[in-house]
Amino acid sequence: MFWQQAFAPRESAKKSKALKSDGGIPVALPESVPFTATYASDPDFIRLRLELEKLKLLRGFDELLCLEGLRGVDQLPHQIETVRKVLRYFHGRVLLADEVGLGKTIEAALLLREYVLRGMIKRILILVPSPLTGQWRDELSGKFDLDFDLAASGWNRDHWTQRQRVIASISLAKSRRHFDLCSADPWDLVVVDEAHHCKNRTTRNWQLVNALKRRHIFLLTATPVQNNLIELYNLLTLLEPGHLKTESDFKKNFVTRGNPRDPRNRRVLRDLLSQVMVRNTRSLVNIQLPRRYAQTFAIEAGAEEAQLYRHLDSYLRWRCQPLHAQPGREEDNNSGDAEQAIEESSVLASISEGVVQSSAAHERADRFLPGAGAGKWATLEELWRYPPDDLPLLNRLQINAVLMAAGSHPLALRPALERLGVQDPRVAPLLQLARDLTQSAKETKLLELLKKNQTDKTLVFANFRATLDCLAGLLERHGIRFVLFTGSQSQLEKEMAIDQFRHDVPVMLCSDSGGEGFNLQFCNTLINFDLPWNPMRIEQRIGRVHRIGQTRDVFVFNLCTRGSLEEKILAVLNDKLRMFELVVGEIGSILGNTENGEDFESLVLNLWIKSAGPAELDTAFDDLGDTLVQAQGDYLKTKELDEALFGEDFA
């Protein structure tokens, strides 16, 4: 009867009462829309209109809308099957527990896109560990055409209410300030990445997810059980409270007394789990990628280049002294949220416009700079013994930009130094040296590698356009044929470049933003001329060639200058974690395991800022390495346990 009542005229008294179906399901009253029609004179028009409505009905969940218009997503059969299964049988509440590297994130994004395209969801919240927020936003936007806002610490009630698609770090969402704000209004879908952080009911993580009002929820983790089966129980209670009854019932029925990791009544438990969990395994979906090998070359810089880096380091430390002198200030700088980024970019803009000037600095520079020449470094070092008095502090973005550029190539460093020079003329000698240096020691090694590997295709990555241009000149001078590939090229130019690389030239010079979405499996050698500080971006670079369809082993060569920050990062990632030999995706799980950890890039910058000099920095990197090795150890133990527990029963 609810249909007739729902569409009876508005003034009908029955409508004032809460409407329900015969079986007691609440009925939401439809909006009353007056009938209007557009009259046609051609019966075919009406026929087409009706045919459209009938064709729409033929589209069940077998026909996925989400696959059209994806950019750079390898659509693997097990992912598509999982999407269909979740839509059809799980009604949008599922624990996606695929093994690492099989694409849980892609499955979740496909599901999310399908629901969005079908108009079934609007308000979406994605909770992820802090280090992965940016990656989620970039992937959803770049590959799935879904734009999300990143929640920031400064968000108020209005932000949480009005933003329809939000990615938040779980540590931000559970904070005292945001817990109530983000759980106040209902969400159509909540996605929790690395959901094993919600394994414990007494934690705010679990309580936050439990408090969120939502219609659909996806929990993503490759390791639902880390220490004992109660963790699995807690996760599934978030999905469907009561599905495994109470904790004491669960223990009684499914946990071996004395061994909380050992399940009993496996068959019954498996049946219950299969109603709420999907787990694809590598052997089940038959995906085995070839091995990858990495070699790092730490190259001794020439005297002038080494001097440039040493003095740059001193100069930057001098300009940011108060950053590590005032711990409170540093905390502010760690938040990394959007507001801070805006603030910082406006500082950068004001600097580049020459608004911030320091007359005292100019005066002192006038006194010292005329003596520049053979003894210029002694003079400058003397100068830097003075505090930077009325100069504004360098902010994190500025320091980051300069250090990254220095790690790439002296030519990439020039623009960053020029920007600093607007504000502080004492940068001039550094800038002059960067200008004088037209070659980096890494170039020689690059040439050597390319000449050795003339038969195979080689992909050379560099972060900065200036570096790429310099490398282009270098290869030209040495008669090595190459093609350039950057994010700023048009689609057609990119396609032509790939085609040329495939058929004609042995080398492709590529920026980080290039290459995504193109099949480059015909190439199996990659050289990182410089190195992003974020391991996920390194993984993305390697992923261009080490992906489904690659049949040969992949070789990765990393170039860095001895003593540079990049060398230290590589020492942690390569020597300690053996990152380049890990299965695709594992580095994300290890970083994600440091739940309250920062973005790896910020972490590196913090270590640099906090340390007073190279020796202290080495110690800090050692400590970081130990922490990550510990996280890796935990991850491997958990992985082993989960493999033993779940086997291949949940695909």
Add this chain to the structure above:
Amino acid sequence: MDQRLKTFAVSLLERNGGLVEWPAYLKSGFAVLPSGTAQLLECPENTEITAESVNSGLTINLASMFLQRTERLFPPDASAICLKIDALYLKKSAMDEPVARAFAFPNTRVKVIGASADRVEYQFWHFAAAIESDEKWEDVISLARNSRTGAMLDLPDPLTNYDAHPTRPDETTPDMTRVMAQAAAAAARRSQAFVQRLEERMDRDMKRLKSYYHALVDDAADHKIRGAADMEKLDARTRAVELELERKTDELRDRYTLRPVLRPVALVRLDAPALRVELNVQRRNAEKRIGVYWNAVTKALEPLACSKCAADSFTVYFDDQLQTLCAQCAKA
């Protein structure tokens, strides 16, 4: 299916000014589209059209966004047309016996007065019906009715089966109250199994939730209580669990809430000749004249519609005001 979608796509693109070359035996073809159409379909003006999924060009299959985008080529409201049949054969013999054979009037005395040629507007409605809930149900509800009597009829498709021609639009708004009631009744019948399945699921989930939270309270009560502090703790825990249960049951109800949609998408108004049979209806002291129609297309008498539920019937009751009632409403 592919062929049906292809035929639809080609007709639609051509109708919107496109030039389409897509031979039946090929998986893909080519189209040159006016810029406005290309913009609405989010494809280039000169575009490949194909049933295969591609990232450039226009993909036309059920798993593409093509159908969603084509909606933009239609006006957002219902599409309507007025058609007219100039002449049809009308029965000339006496109607007493046909009326007596077709109708039963259990609580009223009814007499045939006479019959005369008339014109009637027959309305052919098509509604997009849907229920959004934890799952989604969708259908197209089509119904044909006599706009005078409101009776629903089983008539052939007027767009293909009659010798009808388009005529000047009659833009008077039809009486929607009864139409909506009839469409809603049809949607209720069609969605019955879906709603029942949801009701069973909600019932199951609700029971599971309640039993889980009640068991939590029982678990807490099982602990030994030593003094007032323990008692207070237990009370606090019980209250907390009850609040949580309330919150979760609200969430569950919200998840299953039925959001019905009934949207007219097309209307064909057919002006056709019909034979009006005049009846005199007498019940107690009341007396009234009503008309029933002999349909010139089906060559049969049409039923009458119940004034309460709009159901059509040949067994017609009357209330004291001589309003028509179906058997069910008369009993009620």
